[in-house]
Amino acid sequence: MNLSERLLNGDKRAAARLISMVENKDPKAFEVLKKLYPKSGNAYVIGITGPPGAGKSTLTDKLAKALRNKGKKIGIIAVDPTSPFTGGSILGDRVRMSDLNTDPEVFIRSMGTRGHLGGLSEATQGAIKVLDIYGMDYIFIETVGVGQSEVDIVKTCDTTVMVMVPGLGDDIQAIKAGIMEIGDVFAVNKADRDGAKRTAREIDMMLDFNKADWRPPVELVVAIENKGIEELLQHIEEHKKYLRETGEFEARRIKNSKFEIIDLVQQKMMSVLLDKSNKEDMIDTLSKDVAMRNTDPYTASENVFKKVKMD
């Protein structure tokens, strides 16, 4: 059997192999995804995000287990921070969620960010498609960090759970302001700590400024003790219902397709740019000229742009 057939037959290794191929930009992977794309779109994609130390992995683990208990098949994609110099996922082999790892109906994968020129979003979108076609009912996308690339990823999810935690210090106001529009559901984790209720109240107050029809609920949870998990799941299901009933679900998926198309075109343009300009060491030569102040970066980039017309 070829990879497509194996994936459709629920072969876990085929799914893992396809994701690796997507990460390595293997054209064969995209041929498979093109062919099987009509079979995608059934999985519900849940983003789990929030600042470092919020306990996102544990929360994802508990939500996944709760859904397993309801008979659902679960995919988990953990987007890991990466060394920007090597481009590899340092935590790619991270051992986590041990009892879920052995469950045949659960697929867990870590993905690393891929250096300066992007591609993380492309790889994550590809992995979502693989797991979707593979038959997962729910796919969790867990991202560490609050950076722009990470935000771009959770923006493509159906429901995004923003995980907050008491006592993050001064930056909490900044984080809250920046992420308020991303969260569909808020979880204040580690709610047995001092200040949890105050953090929940603060989030709730900021949500007063949100004029959208959907009012994001704020749930206190203690993930490690499995407290508040069912309630959180209920909120996610309510949001799902809201999206379906209002037509917002389709609108979001169209918007996400737009992001993905633009991202793919951008990746393609970059690879053509680097191919063409590297052949003649053009960018390297110009970089030296800019550093020596023989030219400036704006003039240099205009010259590169003229030179590497796309074809």
Added chain:
Amino acid sequence: MNLSERLLNGDKRAAARLISMVENKDPKAFEVLKKLYPKSGNAYVIGITGPPGAGKSTLTDKLAKALRNKGKKIGIIAVDPTSPFTGGSILGDRVRMSDLNTDPEVFIRSMGTRGHLGGLSEATQGAIKVLDIYGMDYIFIETVGVGQSEVDIVKTCDTTVMVMVPGLGDDIQAIKAGIMEIGDVFAVNKADRDGAKRTAREIDMMLDFNKADWRPPVELVVAIENKGIEELLQHIEEHKKYLRETGEFEARRIKNSKFEIIDLVQQKMMSVLLDKSNKEDMIDTLSKDVAMRNTDPYTASENVFKKVKMD
């Protein structure tokens, strides 16, 4: 006097205006920067980064004050998290560092991330040039978050200070792994808290794996009490000396010019792409087709790429 002359004459308002123009991609700003670029390159650029809650703003404030006491002129650019939906900097008017704000030899500016299609790096690089030409001796780039876009920004700094803090929880290992190669100098802030020494030891142990010639020092600081600030400054000066003596300084600036040229070409390509494809609603139509499963995102992006050949 025109803007160029006013900037060279040390007119603070001219500097502020130019940065706004850079943020708005006003071509006139880039004409000014092209002309004055040969006068740039004198400011020493220090990145201050680390996870939320690490106290980066306070630390930057104290470092800036210590340098002011030595008679240095200081620029501070705080890269703020932003609503990805509006593209504006929510904290743009954040009131901070009150006693520095009134100092005529200190220039403080907040910059917001700019939505899906990038541009933050471009704007930050432009702002650095403005403050450099304006005559600042040191420019601090402070970034909240540990995301890829933020990493890209600090990678262009001469010296990057990675600010850690005790008690960030499980994610700390992930953060440390991801950022270990970015930090030239490490500060463990809030070092009066439990676990500070252990955090410093853990960082130091991870640095054992770093094979580079420069061994990043790890300094315990309590920024809010001004403890360890002079020592940290000393480490920065030592790193600066190391860069100068080994020729690494020039190598880094050439590498940074390369990043900047590529970034500028990428921005230009994206704007041409969106101009051309928006005219015909091509991407919007294709997005609907993809969401409806009439086509797939890979085929759609190939069609867009063919259509919007650069010229």
